[in-house]
Amino acid sequence: MMLFPKHERFAGRSVEHQWPGRLPKSGALKPGYKFDIAGTMKSGQGAAVPYRTEGEVLRTEAVMVGKCSYDAVVISVNTYINGDLATTATDHLSLDMMVLLRSEVLPAGAGKGSAYAAVGIE
Numbered sequence: 001m002m003l004f005p006k007h008e009r010f011a012g013r014s015v016e017h018q019w020p021g022r023l024p025k026s027g028a029l030k031p032g033y034k035f036d037i038a039g040t041m042k043s044g045q046g047a048a049v050p051y052r053t054e055g056e057v058l059r060t061e062a063v064m065v066g067k068c069s070y071d072a073v074v075i076s077v078n079t080y081i082n083g084d085l086a087t088t089a090t091d092h093l094s095l096d097m098m099v100l101l102r103s104e105v106l107p108a109g110a111g112k113g114s115a116y117a118a119v120g121i122e
Helices: none
Strands: 007-010 013-018 035-042 049-065 068-082 083-095 099-107 114-117
Touching: 049 083, 049 099, 068 099
Parallel strands: none
Antiparallel strands: 007 013, 013 035, 035 049, 049 068, 068 083, 083 099, 099 114
């Protein structure tokens, strides 16, 4: 899991993201930092659609993965597809590895959320 993925698999489909602007450097991701980055998302042979991620770094906290503790920044993230809010999430990002250690995602409107957590790191 990544904060700004290039490729991912979602619901059995391959999804490609393109971010034409500069992405934040890890050193900038400190409490109080805000971002709003636009790009495109394309699934399979479909057309690319506008995709935007906005967020704010809320705090730092330790996250346990197995028996190990990792420092992470906690980021509130809103994701928009075609201009409509698609999801809100709370992400726990390890700045050392630039990997999401935990993420709680809620779809816009009514619906059941999802939680993802790293269970091991090699």
